Amino acid sequence: MAGSQIEITAAQPWTAPSSAALNAVVHFARRKPIGAVSALLIVLMVAVAVTGQWIAPYQYDTLDIPARLNSPSLTHLAGTDAQGRDVFSRVIFGANTSVLIGFGAVIVSTIIASVIGVISGYKSGWFDTVVQRFVDVWQAFPGLIFVIFLVAILGASRLTLILTMGLLFSAGTSRLIRSATIAISSESFIEAARSLGARDTRIWLRHIMPNIVPIIIVSMSLRIGAAIILESSLSFLGYGTPPPFPSWGRMLQEAQPQMTEHPYLALVPGIAIALTVYSFNMFGDALRDVLDPRLRGSR
Amino acid sequence: MTEYAVRRILLVIPTLIGVTIVVFMAVRFLPGDVVDQIAGDYGAASPEMRRQITKQYSLDASIPQQYLLWVGKIARGDMGTSIISARSVRGEILQRLPTTFQLGLMAITVQLLIAIPAGMTAALKQDSGTDYIVRSFSIALLAVPGFWLGLIAITYGYIFFGWTPPLRYHPFWEDPIEALRSLWVPALILGGYISAVVMRLLRSTMLEVLRQDYIRTARAKGLAERHVLWRHAARNAAIPVVTIIGLEIPNLIGGTVIMESIFSIPGMGSYLFNSIQTRDYPVVQGVVLLSALVVILSNLVVDLSYSFIDPRIRFNGR
Numbered sequence: 001m002a003g004s005q006i007e008i009t010a011a012q013p014w015t016a017p018s019s020a021a022l023n024a025v026v027h028f029a030r031r032k033p034i035g036a037v038s039a040l041l042i043v044l045m046v047a048v049a050v051t052g053q054w055i056a057p058y059q060y061d062t063l064d065i066p067a068r069l070n071s072p073s074l075t076h077l078a079g080t081d082a083q084g085r086d087v088f089s090r091v092i093f094g095a096n097t098s099v100l101i102g103f104g105a106v107i108v109s110t111i112i113a114s115v116i117g118v119i120s121g122y123k124s125g126w127f128d129t130v131v132q133r134f135v136d137v138w139q140a141f142p143g144l145i146f147v148i149f150l151v152a153i154l155g156a157s158r159l160t161l162i163l164t165m166g167l168l169f170s171a172g173t174s175r176l177i178r179s180a181t182i183a184i185s186s187e188s189f190i191e192a193a194r195s196l197g198a199r200d201t202r203i204w205l206r207h208i209m210p211n212i213v214p215i216i217i218v219s220m221s222l223r224i225g226a227a228i229i230l231e232s233s234l235s236f237l238g239y240g241t242p243p244p245f246p247s248w249g250r251m252l253q254e255a256q257p258q259m260t261e262h263p264y265l266a267l268v269p270g271i272a273i274a275l276t277v278y279s280f281n282m283f284g285d286a287l288r289d290v291l292d293p294r295l296r297g298s299r
Numbered sequence: 300m301t302e303y304a305v306r307r308i309l310l311v312i313p314t315l316i317g318v319t320i321v322v323f324m325a326v327r328f329l330p331g332d333v334v335d336q337i338a339g340d341y342g343a344a345s346p347e348m349r350r351q352i353t354k355q356y357s358l359d360a361s362i363p364q365q366y367l368l369w370v371g372k373i374a375r376g377d378m379g380t381s382i383i384s385a386r387s388v389r390g391e392i393l394q395r396l397p398t399t400f401q402l403g404l405m406a407i408t409v410q411l412l413i414a415i416p417a418g419m420t421a422a423l424k425q426d427s428g429t430d431y432i433v434r435s436f437s438i439a440l441l442a443v444p445g446f447w448l449g450l451i452a453i454t455y456g457y458i459f460f461g462w463t464p465p466l467r468y469h470p471f472w473e474d475p476i477e478a479l480r481s482l483w484v485p486a487l488i489l490g491g492y493i494s495a496v497v498m499r500l501l502r503s504t505m506l507e508v509l510r511q512d513y514i515r516t517a518r519a520k521g522l523a524e525r526h527v528l529w530r531h532a533a534r535n536a537a538i539p540v541v542t543i544i545g546l547e548i549p550n551l552i553g554g555t556v557i558m559e560s561i562f563s564i565p566g567m568g569s570y571l572f573n574s575i576q577t578r579d580y581p582v583v584q585g586v587v588l589l590s591a592l593v594v595i596l597s598n599l600v601v602d603l604s605y606s607f608i609d610p611r612i613r614f615n616g617r
Contacts, residue, residue: 134317136313136314137313140591142549142552142553142594143553145552145587149575149587153325225442229442233444233446236446237560237572249446252450256450260454260455263454263455270443274447277441277442277444281438281441
């Protein structure tokens with residue numbers, strides 16, 4: 001599998017479309033070395049998440065009762081858990097859960113937030129006022145409680161988590177997009193487009209959206225970290241991804257009874273979460289400094 | 300000022316109405332019969348229980364009527380009775396609220412104790428080693444999940460710093476020292492987490508304020524540096540910081556739910572958590588509504604407090 005991937009990459013034309021893009025990447029890496037390292041870690045994490053089932057030494061649900069609670073060794077790099085499952089493999093499969101739900105929730109929230117934010121900011125007037133009161137209500141519920149409440153009603157699955165977390169994040173992001181839209185809507189090129197008879201949908205998609213893409217990208221990269229923490233917290237509390245597929249949060253919950261004698265059970269998934277979220281936050285931070293200096297310092 | 304305050308307070312009304320509708324309807328949108336859902340596994344078969352639930356929730360009335368009845372009860376402080384314990388939700392909440400409140404206040408104290416010195420130092424020594432450490436540390440604080448730190452504190456707390464979660468939590472007024480001692484580890488974890496954002500924001504607003512003309516004027520007048528920093532700079536940098544502390548309240552509430560369930564602290568979070576698991580809907584409704592009220596109120600206080608921190612806003616309005 002690994003071999004064929006390299007071939008695919010090598011077969012792609014490297015120079016033709018991307019000399020400008022490549023320059024931008026090199027420039028970014030020079031200006032923000034930590035951001036670039038974080039980006040590499042993110043790429044690695046996504047690669048592990050996608051190829052997990054081929055690169056993991058064991059399946060996530062391979063039980064080996066005689067070998068339960070083995071300390072880390074060459075056969076089990078991160079030891080085994082109380083049911084003799086290989087912790088290292090489960091961490092690899094757990095990356096899939098984190099990446100899928102992290103990206104999924106953020107993509108869902110970006111779509112909802114863009115529709116609400118752009119239309120509400122552009123239309124202004126009573127429409128905006130009414131929509132914003134709905135957003136007020138939406139934001140009044142503390143995030144964790146909002147999601148636990150919805151998951152308890154809808155039942156836990158990866159899809160429910162992606163949708164409820166996406167719904168949760170979209171309120172805050174819609175505010176961000178709305179204020180950016182308001183700022184852009186007073187620009188003369190929007191007025192020009194309108195006086196040429198462009199329809200609203202065309203103005204939203206062709207004139208406003210391209211101008212707020214940097215803001216959206218920065219907010220997405222910072223939200224993914226938050227989404228991964230939230231997913232692991234929910235799984236830890238028993239409201240996340242249902243068993244048997246591993247999630248880092250649930251691995252920590254399951255490790256609880258054996259933690260004192262077998263610290264590796266708690267260390268490995270915890271470090272996986274912290275490192276992943278740290279990479280996303282560092283990358284988002286660096287990206288913000290480069291793409292949108294006005295947002296510096298906010299979240 | 301007054302006009303702004305009145306307008307801002309009036310804005311709370313539609314939010315309150317919306318929040319109560321959501322909390323009220325959420326239970327009704329559940330699949331299946333409402334009475335079965337409310338009764339759950341606890342005597343759903345008993346006709347007497349069904350009649351009692353139907354009567355208690357006035358389920359024979361129309362939905363808008365039911366809503367108005369329910370809101371009317373809430374407004375009078377009656378949150379119904381728990382299906383599991385048959386005790387009044389309000390009484391249970393009042394019993395647990397002080398513990399959660401104490402944990403939250405302790406976490407905010409920790410947050411300020413970490414964020415203000417760290418953020419100010421980072422701004423005053425911009426681009427120094429200290430600045431770099433503070434910035435990386437704050438992002439690291441955001442990356443480490445609180446429940447993981449909690450787990451580690453429970454397992455290794457005794458070895459590292461001689462702390463074990465207490466078997467019984469004392470109310471603050473009974474034994475203040477014991478009450479503070481029993482919650483300091485969860486408060487430290489929570490406070491550390493919510494301090495990260497404030498630290499970063501304080502640093503960037505301080506940097507901005509320190510470049511302003513009035514700071515140069517204050518220095519040129521020969522004011523002591525201490526005076527310039529605290530009276531002139533910090534006061535102006537405080538406004539966005541107060542905002543973000545207020546905006547972090549929902550995160551703080553979420554954090555207390557996690558901390559309370561890890562450390563088995565008998566507060567609102569663990570109450571909500573247990574009630575969701577046992578499908579005790581009157582309790583869930585009551586606690587979710589209360590948490591939303593706290594968020595709405597803290598947002599209101601943040602907006603209104605601007606005028607007290609920043610005299611410019613106060614004078615502009617008059």
